[in-house]
Structures are given as C-alpha cells and as structure tokens.
Amino acid sequence: MKWCNENAWLWILLPAMVMVCGPVPAHAHAIAGMRLFPATLNFDDPGVADEASWIFNHINVGGTETNVLNLAYAKTITPRFGLVATTDYQGLVPNGMPSLHGWDNVTVAAAYQLFKHDDAESIGLLSLADSIGYSGSRAVGTPYSTWTPEFAFGKGLGQVSANWLKPVALTGAISESFPTDSSMPRTLNWAFSVQYSIPYLQNFVRYVGLKAPFNNMIPIIEFPMQTCLDRGCHGQTTGYVDPGVIWIGHYFQWGVELQVPINHQTGNSMGILFGMDFYLDDIAPHGIGAPLIE
Amino acid sequence: MPKITSLMLVLCLTLPVAPSVWAHAFPENSSPHVGSELTASPKVVKIWFDGDIEPVFSTLIVKNAGGTQVSQGRGQVSASDKTLLETALGGPLPPGQYWVYWSVIARDGHHTAGRFPFTVQ
Numbered sequence: 001m002k003w004c005n006e007n008a009w010l011w012i013l014l015p016a017m018v019m020v021c022g023p024v025p026a027h028a029h030a031i032a033g034m035r036l037f038p039a040t041l042n043f044d045d046p047g048v049a050d051e052a053s054w055i056f057n058h059i060n061v062g063g064t065e066t067n068v069l070n071l072a073y074a075k076t077i078t079p080r081f082g083l084v085a086t087t088d089y090q091g092l093v094p095n096g097m098p099s100l101h102g103w104d105n106v107t108v109a110a111a112y113q114l115f116k117h118d119d120a121e122s123i124g125l126l127s128l129a130d131s132i133g134y135s136g137s138r139a140v141g142t143p144y145s146t147w148t149p150e151f152a153f154g155k156g157l158g159q160v161s162a163n164w165l166k167p168v169a170l171t172g173a174i175s176e177s178f179p180t181d182s183s184m185p186r187t188l189n190w191a192f193s194v195q196y197s198i199p200y201l202q203n204f205v206r207y208v209g210l211k212a213p214f215n216n217m218i219p220i221i222e223f224p225m226q227t228c229l230d231r232g233c234h235g236q237t238t239g240y241v242d243p244g245v246i247w248i249g250h251y252f253q254w255g256v257e258l259q260v261p262i263n264h265q266t267g268n269s270m271g272i273l274f275g276m277d278f279y280l281d282d283i284a285p286h287g288i289g290a291p292l293i294e
Numbered sequence: 295m296p297k298i299t300s301l302m303l304v305l306c307l308t309l310p311v312a313p314s315v316w317a318h319a320f321p322e323n324s325s326p327h328v329g330s331e332l333t334a335s336p337k338v339v340k341i342w343f344d345g346d347i348e349p350v351f352s353t354l355i356v357k358n359a360g361g362t363q364v365s366q367g368r369g370q371v372s373a374s375d376k377t378l379l380e381t382a383l384g385g386p387l388p389p390g391q392y393w394v395y396w397s398v399i400a401r402d403g404h405h406t407a408g409r410f411p412f413t414v415q
Contacts, residue, residue: 031318034408118407163329203321204410206329250318250344282318285402 033118034204035156035169036197038246039277041255042224043173043191046123046154048082048113049074050280050289059259059271065093070275076291080113084129090140102137105145114151121156121169133180144184150175158204167201170194176229185231191224191239199248218246222257238266242273252278319343319400321408322377328410335387335414338380339365339394346376351399354381359391369396387414 030037030047039045041055057068072086087106093099109129116123126149133145152173158166172192179186197218198210225239244257259271280289323342326332339356354369369381379396392414397407 031406036320199320203328204408207324207327282402282404285404 030116030123030154032116032123032154032156033121034158035121035154035200036248037123037154037156037169037171038195038218038220038248038253038255039275040171040193040220040222040246041244041257041273041275042222042240042242043189043193044111044125044127044150044152046125046152046171046173048076048080048111048125050076050082050291051277052280053275053277055273055275057259057271057273059267060269061267063095066271067091074111075288076281078293079291082111082291084109084111084127087136092140100139102140105131105133105136105141107131119159121154121158123154125152126150127152129175142179142181144179144181146180146184147178148175148189150189156200158200163205166205167197168195169197169200183231185233186229188227188229189225190227191222193220193222195220195246213247216248218248220244220246220255220257225262236265238263240266240271244273250279251283252276318404318406319345319347319377319398320406321396324394324410326412329412331413331415333415336383338382340378340380341394341396342375343377343379343398346401347371347379348399348401349376351397352379353395353397354379355395356381356383357393357395358387359393364392389414 030045030049037045037047039051039053051072051074053072055070057066057070059066068088068090070086070088072084074082074084076082085106085108088104089102090104091099091101107129109127111125111127114124114126129148129150131142131146131148133143135141150173152171154169154171156169160166170192173189175189177187177189195218198214199216199218202208202210202215220243222242222244223239224242225237227237228234239262240259241262242257242259244255246253246255254276255274257273259273261267261270283289320343321341322344325338325340326336339354341354349371352369352371354365355363356365358364364387365381365383367381369379372378372380379398390413391411393409393411395407395409397405399405
C-alpha cells in the first residue's frame with residue numbers, strides 16, 4: 001500500500017482507469033464452418049489464434065481525458081492452446097490536475113479452445129489471465145495482480161430459416177476478476193456483441209451487389225459491461241454500447257466504434273475506439289503464424 | 295518490462311510489412327450469383343476466390359433439392375486462373391432450387407468450405 005500512497009493521483013483516477021480499461025482483452029479472430037468471427041474491440045473473441053493487434057481509445061471519464069493504446073500478441077502453442085501477452089500505454093489528463101502517463105501492467109493469459117462446431121457455427125474458449133502486479137509504470141500500473149478466468153463464445157445464426165437472419169452472429173465473454181489486493185473489489189465482466197456479416201450475406205445467402213470496401217464489412221454493436229461484486233461498489237454496473245463497423249481482409253482487419261456510456265456512473269461523454277488486428281496465421285502460415293506443436 | 299513492451303511495439307509495427315504469403319480463401323464472386331433466381335439453366339457454375347487455391351484438394355459440387363448431384367465430377371481449378379473453381383452441369387437443370395457445395399485448400403494449407411443456393415425458375 002505504500003507504493004499507492006506515494007501515487008495519490010492513482011487512487012483519484014482509479015475509477016476512470018477501471019471503467020476505460022476493464023478486463024484486458026486478448027483479441028483473436030476465429031472461424032467455425034462458414035462463419036468468421038472478427039476480433040472485437042472490447043473483449044476477447046472465442047478463438048485461439050496467432051495474431052497481433054493494437055487498439056486506440058479516446059474518451060473522457062468523469063472529467064479525465066483518457067487516451068489508451070493497447071497492444072496484444074497471441075501465439076498458438078498447439079492448434080487448440082495458446083498464450084497471450086498484452087499491455088497498454090495510458091495518458092490520463094484530469095481536469096485541473098497533473099497528467100499521468102505510462103505503461104499499464106502486463107497481462108499474460110493461457111487460452112484453450114473448448115469446442116468448435118462447424119455445422120452449428122459455434123465456438124467456445126476458456127482462458128485464465130493474470131495482470132501482473134508491479135509490471136507497469138508507477139504512474140499507471142497497479143501494485144497488485146489480478147487473476148481473471150473467462151469463458152468466451154460465438155454463435156452464428158446460419159442455420160435459422162429466415163434468410164435475413166443468417167448473417168447475424170452473437171459473441172460474448174464472461175469473466176470474474178480477482179485482485180490479489182483484498183482492498184480492491186472483485187468484478188464480474190460480461191460483454192456481448194451482435195454482428196451482421198456482409199461477407200456471409202453475399203457468399204452464402206444472397207449476393208446483393210455490394211462491392212469493395214462494403215463487401216468485407218461487418219456492422220457490429222458491442223456491449224462491454226462490468227458489475228462490481230463487493231467492497232463499496234457492490235452491485236454497481238458500468239458499461240458502454242459501442243456501435244461500429246469492422247472491415248476484414250486477407251491479412252488484417254480494422255475496426256472503429258463509438259463508445260456510448262450506459263449510465264451516469266460510467267460517464268457522460270462518448271468515446272471512440274479504433275484498432276487493427278493482424279492475422280499472423282495468414283501472414284506467415286509457416287513461420288510465426290503456425291502453432292509450435294502441430 | 296521496457297524490453298517486453300519495446301519488443302511488442304516493434305513486432306506490431308513491423309508485421310504489416312512482413313512478406314505476405316497466402317491466406318484463408320473465401321469467395322469473391324460466383325456465377326450464378328449466390329441466392330439468384332435464374333430464368334434459364336446455367337451450363338457451368340463458377341466461383342472466384344480471393345486467393346489462389348490448390349487444384350488437387352479443391353472441390354465444387356452442385357446438388358438438387360433432393361440431394362442428388364447434378365454437376366459433373368468434383369469440379370476443377372481453371373488452368374489459367376488459380377482463383378477460379380468451376381464445374382460443368384450434366385445437362386439443363388429443371389426448375390427448382392439447387393445448392394452449390396465448395397471446399398478449397400488455400401496455397402498455405404488453410405481449409406475453407408461453404409455452400410449457397412440458386413434457383414432455376
């Protein structure tokens with residue numbers, strides 16, 4: 001705790017940091033049958049993959065201008081098991097107070113592909129992440145670790161009878177964060193997305209004549225939420241509704257989303273997310289993009 | 295810690311210029327179009343992919359609503375265009391709905407497969 005007392009601003013800004021960052025994502029894209037689940041910008045995808053990504057986030061939370069650049073790298077060890085390392089660089093500019101800049105804690109995660117059913121376009125993943133205490137800068141990182149077990153899933157609606165619904169897919173992730181500092185609250189992180197795949201529409205349902213770049217776009221709405229489970233914030237839920245679009249290509253994807261806070265506790269200002277994700281398994285399928293053990 | 299983040303930063307910045315090889319192959323266009331309603335039977339079914347595909351392992355089969363194959367053979371990759379998978383039909387198709395089943399291996403070994411319908415009126 002001494003470390004934190006020396007960084008009083010950290011405690012003032014902690015709510016903003018928690019709300020903005022939430023659980024650290026380990027992005028990945030996944031394929032189940034004819035369905036490609038793109039990497040979402042706010043939470044983990046249900047696939048184990050070889051990928052590298054960056055996501056930039058700008059938002060004002062409670063009067064604090066916040067800019068976050070998240071970097072992540074995912075590596076498959078076997079086709080069903082992978083490791084992820086991620087961190088982010090944060091710039092926090094509170095109203096009338098000194099700004100804070102620095103690297104957040106490094107988070108490492110192990111992920112296992114629990115199931116993948118091609119015909120049902122369904123896929124699921126289990127992971128365990130650890131945000132390593134003291135691994136970030138004194139200004140932004142935390143002096144304690146946070147363990148986060150998670151289940152992530154994806155489900156395409158290609159089997160429904162209504163053609164207009166077939167391009168729709170749902171993805172989600174639910175996890176609980178356990179800080180090693182007992183004074184910090186546990187949080188339930190729950191998030192889901194609704195996606196409408198134009199590639200799926202035109203390749204498998206009905207060609208409607210959309211050309212590039214629209215033929216590779218997936219309009220999406222993400223709902224990243226957090227519910228505090230104990231301490232002084234028990235039961236309080238914060239989160240965003242993030243409408244946007246993701247464009248998928250051969251070797252990478254990019255996405256942009258608006259962040260709309262769901263309630264006053266989350267904030268009063270809208271933010272923006274922009275990110276790119278590089279498919280290493282496609283860029284270097286026989287090198288860095290291949291599992292270490294086939 | 296600085297070494298780790300520096301390494302990640304360098305990795306992310308340099309990967310976009312890493313030499314590209316091949317990727318998962320997905321359809322880019324087809325004839326007839328996905329979900330189209332035709333007034334006359336097509337003679338061939340063609341699918342253009344967004345990358346080169348392996349001739350030996352790529353297949354294209356057309357079946358009628360009853361599941362009977364109406365195309366000839368298992369399809370073939372065009373000799374002049376490695377992104378084109380095509381198959382000839384056994385004869386004029388009677389009115390009805392048909393399904394095109396494709397399965398391809400991209401040049402890097404990634405497998406993709408799919409199906410789509412078209413209708414002959």
